[in-house]
Amino acid sequence: MKVRVRYAPSPTGYLHIGGARTALFNYLFAKNNKGQFIVRIEDTDLERNITDGISSQLDNLRWMGIIPDETIDTLGEYGPYKQTERLDIYLKYAHELVKNKHAYYCFCTSETLDKMREDQTADNILAFQYDKRCLKLDDKTIVDNLQKKVSYTIRIIIPDDKIYMIADLVRGNVEFKTQDLGDFIIIKSNGVATYNFAVVIDDHLMEISHVFRGEEHLSNTPRQLVIYEYFKWTPPVFAHMTLIINSDRKKLSKRDGSLMQFIHQYRQEGYLPAAIFNFIALLGWSSHEEKEIYSKEQLIKLFTPKYLSQAPSMFDPQKLLWMNNQYIKQLTNEQYLALVIPFIKTKYNWSSNSSEWWAQMLIIYQPQLEYGAQINELVTLFFKNNYQLEVDAKTFMKENYCKNVCTTFINKIVACQGWTNENIKTIINEVKVETKVNGKLLFMPIRIITTGQMHGPDLVSTIKLLGYDTITKNLKLNFKK
Numbered sequence: 001m002k003v004r005v006r007y008a009p010s011p012t013g014y015l016h017i018g019g020a021r022t023a024l025f026n027y028l029f030a031k032n033n034k035g036q037f038i039v040r041i042e043d044t045d046l047e048r049n050i051t052d053g054i055s056s057q058l059d060n061l062r063w064m065g066i067i068p069d070e071t072i073d074t075l076g077e078y079g080p081y082k083q084t085e086r087l088d089i090y091l092k093y094a095h096e097l098v099k100n101k102h103a104y105y106c107f108c109t110s111e112t113l114d115k116m117r118e119d120q121t122a123d124n125i126l127a128f129q130y131d132k133r134c135l136k137l138d139d140k141t142i143v144d145n146l147q148k149k150v151s152y153t154i155r156i157i158i159p160d161d162k163i164y165m166i167a168d169l170v171r172g173n174v175e176f177k178t179q180d181l182g183d184f185i186i187i188k189s190n191g192v193a194t195y196n197f198a199v200v201i202d203d204h205l206m207e208i209s210h211v212f213r214g215e216e217h218l219s220n221t222p223r224q225l226v227i228y229e230y231f232k233w234t235p236p237v238f239a240h241m242t243l244i245i246n247s248d249r250k251k252l253s254k255r256d257g258s259l260m261q262f263i264h265q266y267r268q269e270g271y272l273p274a275a276i277f278n279f280i281a282l283l284g285w286s287s288h289e290e291k292e293i294y295s296k297e298q299l300i301k302l303f304t305p306k307y308l309s310q311a312p313s314m315f316d317p318q319k320l321l322w323m324n325n326q327y328i329k330q331l332t333n334e335q336y337l338a339l340v341i342p343f344i345k346t347k348y349n350w351s352s353n354s355s356e357w358w359a360q361m362l363i364i365y366q367p368q369l370e371y372g373a374q375i376n377e378l379v380t381l382f383f384k385n386n387y388q389l390e391v392d393a394k395t396f397m398k399e400n401y402c403k404n405v406c407t408t409f410i411n412k413i414v415a416c417q418g419w420t421n422e423n424i425k426t427i428i429n430e431v432k433v434e435t436k437v438n439g440k441l442l443f444m445p446i447r448i449i450t451t452g453q454m455h456g457p458d459l460v461s462t463i464k465l466l467g468y469d470t471i472t473k474n475l476k477l478n479f480k481k
């Protein structure tokens, strides 16, 4: 069977983590099966579309490495790939259903429908259903209305008390009853198809074989199955993926400001696409191996719907930070500098130091950097006006042995000839030999008197990069004999 899958975003918002996961699983499945991955733009909800919706979806998918084989700017044989360019197609199929008595014109006004809704509420009917009154219209009334250009919608006839079943790749066999569906609208009064109708026509015409989508679409599935049945088309295989939840076990909500939820935000903050790809692949899927770091190629090779999770998957921003750091550590110096320099330039005056100095300084933070923008918080040590001791450092310096380590170090460092990493390292080594103190106990007092703080990046490089003048100034400030 030819595998063709699609990600079908509505451009009513930017690329969200949930959407990115849907796209990613479809993509992995397609590539694992040497199939095609299509991005179809479902833009029929005209009022809700936003200006940058389409470009945000496509640009950010491509940034992540999820490259469509067919979409609005990479045409294949199955276009157009934007639903507003397919409206005539939907009308043609809708009229075919009307002709075959599977659908009908509904001339009810919004006032009539409001009244119907009120009456049903008064009768304690919870889920509104259209009462089929236009199904009973005689042919003459219909023809008259159409001639008079009375506004209409097209509704599909939902069979009574039928049961549909799908073999969902995540949930197994799922049964749906038709009784609560109601004759829903497939063409709105402005002539535009509704989602449930357009999606079926497109999935069929685009020969979509499998549909991986969020579980919020499960309730739409029976509506879509009715349409497949009327046209005698085979539905695709469905996989409804479970929710993504936050650490409070609540469904991720686009309105929740406590968590970055859009891919462009991670991109702007200097997360790496390969890390985001890897992280999102593990939201609701696992390889059943004892590891978490996977390249795109490995994920393509390993992906199987068998391991899609049945339980909600937790979005843990701490884990993402950890993972991003794993990827940052693997970058070459050049790649790393290309990541952090644009951030540095937003806050610091690049021309205040040589490029060589900047490169050496930035590289000492590579092992700990979690995301690009974080660099500006990490490097503050090099841009302080005041290197006075932090409180904890003061307490530490009361240890008796510190005096000896510090005096020995100071005597040597102020006399240092040739300010290189090598020479500074040699000096610290000599202090070690002469004082017989080593490890953390050796480094801590030296770090404190040279930088004022107890923690920081590689000590030798830090001393070198702060420079002779700053170091000797700090020593005077922070160490009294």
Ligand code: GLU
Pocket: 008, 009, 010, 042, 199, 212, 213, 217
């Ligand atoms: N356009 C729908 C959405 O954005 C996709 C529906 C589907 O995958 O069937 O949620």
